[in-house]
Amino acid sequence: KRQEADKRTYEKPRMKVMRINR
Amino acid sequence: MAEQGLSVPDLGPATRLRRLEGIAWREIDGEAVLVNVRRDEVMHLNPTAAFLWSLLDGERSLAEVARAISEEFEVGEATAEADAVSFARELLERGAVEVVFLE
Numbered sequence: 001k002r003q004e005a006d007k008r009t010y011e012k013p014r015m016k017v018m019r020i021n022r
Numbered sequence: 023m024a025e026q027g028l029s030v031p032d033l034g035p036a037t038r039l040r041r042l043e044g045i046a047w048r049e050i051d052g053e054a055v056l057v058n059v060r061r062d063e064v065m066h067l068n069p070t071a072a073f074l075w076s077l078l079d080g081e082r083s084l085a086e087v088a089r090a091i092s093e094e095f096e097v098g099e100a101t102a103e104a105d106a107v108s109f110a111r112e113l114l115e116r117g118a119v120e121v122v123f124l125e
Contacts, residue, residue, distance in 0.1 A: 010097035013071035013109040017116070018064045 030114045031124055033084065033107050038123040040080030045118050049076070061117060070095060074106055075113070080122040084110055 033039075041047075047056040054072035056065040067075055073094060077087045088103035095102070113119045 007096045008069065008094060010091075010095035010102075011068055011070050012105050013074050014068050015071055015109075015112060015116075016066040018066070 030111060031121065033110050033114070033121075033124070035085035035088070035103055035107065036083050036123070037107075037110070037121065038080055038083050039078045039110055039114070039119040040122050041075065041078050042118060042120055047075070056118060058116070058118060063116070065116065065118065070105075071109060074109060078110075078113075078119055083123075 045056050045058055047054055049072060052069045052072065054067040054075055056067065056075070057063075058065065070091065074087055074091060077090055082090075084106050085103060088099055088106045091097065091102040091106060092099040097105075110119070114121070
């Protein structure tokens with residue numbers, strides 16, 4: 001558990017999806 | 023396994039999910055890149071999503087994952103849980119995880 005001051009900035013979890021060029 | 027376009031079960035805080043073995047992934051500078059060769063897709067996860075993804079071992083419930091997120095990031099547990107359930111559903115729809123336990 002991190003101390004309050006050391007916590008990382010929160011962003012809503014997101015993903016970006018890309019197609020693979022085989 | 024869930025496929026895009028098909029319905030996925032309702033997930034809740036007690037749901038346990040596991041990363042699929044077929045997904046190659048790597049953490050890079052706090053973010054994560056997942057490769058789903060079966061679907062010819064690469065998924066780029068932001069830091070929160072990457073942290074969440076790393077905890078999906080089939081042992082932890084989404085509530086436990088949310089608690090870990092709230093201990094790591096500046097966010098309340100309730101918000102973390104709602105976002106975790108929502109994002110877990112996305113992962114399931116993308117065929118990146120499987121359900122181990124559904125409440």
